[in-house]
Amino acid sequence: MAMSSNTSQHHTHQAHLLANYLLIGAASSCIFLTLSLRLVPSPCGLLLISLHALTTIAAASSAACPSPSDRSHAAHTTAAALTAIFHGAIAFLAFTRSIEFLSELRSYIREEDAIVILRLVGGLCAAMFCLEWVAMALAFALRFQEGEEEDCRNAKQARGFRPWQLEAVPVAWRKITEGPFRNRVTQLSQGGQLWFEVNKGETQQRSASVSSHHILCLEMLSKALSFMAPSPCFRTSGKTSIFPRIRKRWFGQHLLYQLGTLLLRPIKLLRGxxxxxxxxxxxxxxxxxxxxxxxxxxxxxxxxxxxxxxxxxxxxxxxxxxxxxxxxxxxxxxxxxxxxxxxxxxxxxxxxxxxxxxxxxxxxxxxxxxxxxxxxxxxxxxxxxxxxxxxxxxxxxxxxxxxxxxxxxxxxxxxxxxxxxxxxxxxxxxxxxxxxxxxxxxxxxxxxxxxxxxxxxxxxxxxxxxxxxxxxxxxxxxxxxxxxxxxxxxxxxxxxxxxxxxxxxxxxxxxxxxxxxxxxxxxxxxxxxxxxxxxxxxxxx
Incomplete structure (x- = not known):
């Protein structure tokens, strides 16, 4: 039962990430197409670009958010709901009131080309409207699954079961590395479990000196790192994120680079x-x-x-x-x-x-x-x-x-x-x-x-x-x-x-x-x- 629940949660998380990545791509494309209309002096055009930028930021933040119970995740979901309404309105206007909408944008390019670009933007806005509601539904599913998991943990704790606390891992790891296994410890990740390998000549001597406390620490570390691997879990008790910070930091830097590239290319083209x-x-x-x-x-x-x-x-x-x-x-x-x-x-x-x-x-x-x-x-x-x-x-x-x-x-x-x-x-x-x-x-x-x-x-x-x-x-x-x-x-x-x-x-x-x-x-x-x-x-x- 637990395995099937974890698998379901993992798939839901993957679908949520995919929806947000698609939103980032669609919103970035909309920014490029909107800039190609050469409407930067228009207040309506600036608002349209700002809406796409907000969508990109919200989707990126939602994808990088470590837990669906995080407060920022709720803010991102609220922003997605609001931007979805505006995207739906833009898609409707782009296809039903193309000429009037175009005149409000103050585009400087030929009408036929502008209408084609505007309708491409409208199509992407319609796609983003659907993707934002899908992402919100998946976020709700993740929050629901996490609530069920937390209820299960609380029930086990009430029966005397002690959950694996992530906060105990650094202490356990320090005791292990300063103890008998200090010289050569190799981490091998196999199927989400952590194994240790020592020099063959020292195996018997070092293994004999391992206390029951060290064994307990090994088990706790193995359990915690199995959570930290790409797995269905999002957090342990106490709201501590189990996603390594380096992954989140890399994602943010990579996202900023990609957004910068997408924004600078059309600006360079339109600079003149x-x-x-x-x-x-x-x-x-x-x-x-x-x-x-x-x-x-x-x-x-x-x-x-x-x-x-x-x-x-x-x-x-x-x-x-x-x-x-x-x-x-x-x-x-x-x-x-x-x-x-x-x-x-x-x-x-x-x-x-x-x-x-x-x-x-x-x-x-x-x-x-x-x-x-x-x-x-x-x-x-x-x-x-x-x-x-x-x-x-x-x-x-x-x-x-x-x-x-x-x-x-x-x-x-x-x-x-x-x-x-x-x-x-x-x-x-x-x-x-x-x-x-x-x-x-x-x-x-x-x-x-x-x-x-x-x-x-x-x-x-x-x-x-x-x-x-x-x-x-x-x-x-x-x-x-x-x-x-x-x-x-x-x-x-x-x-x-x-x-x-x-x-x-x-x-x-x-x-x-x-x-x-x-x-x-x-x-x-x-x-x-x-x-x-x-x-x-x-x-x-």
Whole structure:
């Protein structure tokens, strides 16, 4: 009966340790994923990270706790119950209110990537919710089994049975080692029992001098050390832990090392972004190669310049610098030199920083051949269909002349990203002039999973106009709500996905029956005529 009880308790203890180790791994993974959302400035994000850290600490403490009757064990169980409630709530919100939850976190990465990461966090939180309740149930089982064992010991003591006291072991061991067995004592652990071996030549003499008291001490030491081996027992009477302190200390140091490694890796990866928060932001590109980085640099009132950095070669370019000062500050922080200046067209809010940056860094200015006389400091002329190489990465030049005659867009097929300047905005486009309106939207023929990297942030009027002519578009309504929240928090709303713009942007939906019906566009109207009517309606909105 006692053997089966000990075996059951041992298995319960192992299951309890496993549940806590799984909790540590899941919570650490959640910390890594949460940091990858780049939401450190957000109070909600900090609370989420703190919750995962508390879960990790509680699980580690529970695993290292020597006895289920220890007071700290009760505190850990209480903490697990509270964190389990929050983990369940996070899992529910991550799957049912992803967009609203994401907006509260103030994540700076692309929506599609952020939702995937958030749902991974939600899945891990659901797993932790289950594991915490399992760990609490196992802790209760251990406490119950220990109570039964203690009741059994008390009953035996009441009948005159004297339990083996762990406190007597150091005294017994000192008497033995200072007595006849002092010279050579070898400890052999076999099946949880302690055996002693002495020199063969001295065996008879030393064995003859062993008193009955020494034999009693040997038995007590053997019994105590059999408890100290990995066994079902957790304590002896008197609340003395039978787990060696060195094991607990090693576990704590090992755990701290592992947690430090898990926390430092994502922090190192995100270090560049965290240093630039509030001044500039990294944006996420779906096909971004690991050697290429892109950084948003706020300029003027509502514009952005883009720093392109190739990690392998150190080449740095900037797209449409409206002014030089913010770009210089960003380059100084990263200790980089500027190699290229790329202009999509000749308007001053896209070329205003050209000459100062060129004078300071000796950078080459790249622009359209049709804008040679209007783009300040132009060095390299590109035209429609040309291919240019940026640090070994192919760049395709597309003429998009609707906004200005000299407007071009830079398409990076390796990134699946296109810098559109003022040719296309989120839910809108730049002011289109002349008969070249339709040609400025040729980017719609690119891969639908391409990123549109434009220079102007989302305007509320864009979504209002789009919803006014296509009110039944649910994707549009959801997207407008999400981006409006980002604008309220002064967070960037770019880049955007071409696939999403095709489903939401009225200037790319000229064949929509609802839009044509709302604006009274004739059924036989050409695409150019339909686009002209949409542009006129937007101007009058």
């Amino acid at each position: 972004g965290s240093q630039l928060l509030g001044v500039s932001h990294f944006c996420s590109i779906s096909g971004l190669n690991s050697s290429l980085q892109i950084e948003l640099v706020p300029c003027l009132h509502d514009n952005y310049a883009y720093l392109l950095h190739d990690v392998d070669t150190g080449t740095v370019g900037v797209v449409d610098p409206s002014e030089a000062k913010p770009v210089i500050e960003a380059l100084t922080r990263r200790n980089k030199n500027l190699t290229y200046i790329l202009n999509t067209h000749s308007h001053h809010d896209h070329t205003g920083g050209n000459m100062e940056l060129k004078a300071r860094y000796g950078a080459k200015v790249i622009g359209s051949g049709k804008g040679m006389d209007r783009i300040p400091g132009i060095d390299i002329v590109l035209n429609d269909g040309d291919t240019w190489m940026f640090a070994g990465h192919q760049v395709l030049v597309m003429e998009t002349p609707g906004h200005t005659e000299d407007h071009i867009s830079f398409y990076f097929p390796g990134w699946k990203a296109i810098f559109t300047g003022d040719a296309l905005f989120s839910l809108s486009c730049g002011k289109l002039c002349g008969e070249a309106k339709i040609s400025s939207l040729r980017i719609t023929y690119l891969a639908i999973n391409s990123d549109i990297v434009n220079l102007i942030n989302f305007e509320q009027s864009n979504s209002k106009f789009a919803l006014s002519i296509e009110p039944r578009n649910k994707v549009l309504a959801e997207y407008a709500t999400q981006v409006a929240r980002l604008r309220q928090k002064n967070l960037p709303t770019i880049p955007t996905m071409l696939n999403k713009e095709k489903r939401c942007n009225p200037f790319l939906r000229i064949n929509s029956a609802e839009i044509r019906r709302s604006l009274g566009i004739p059924a036989d109207a050409t695409n150019a005529e339909a686009l002209g009517i949409i542009c006129q309606a937007k101007d009058n909105f």
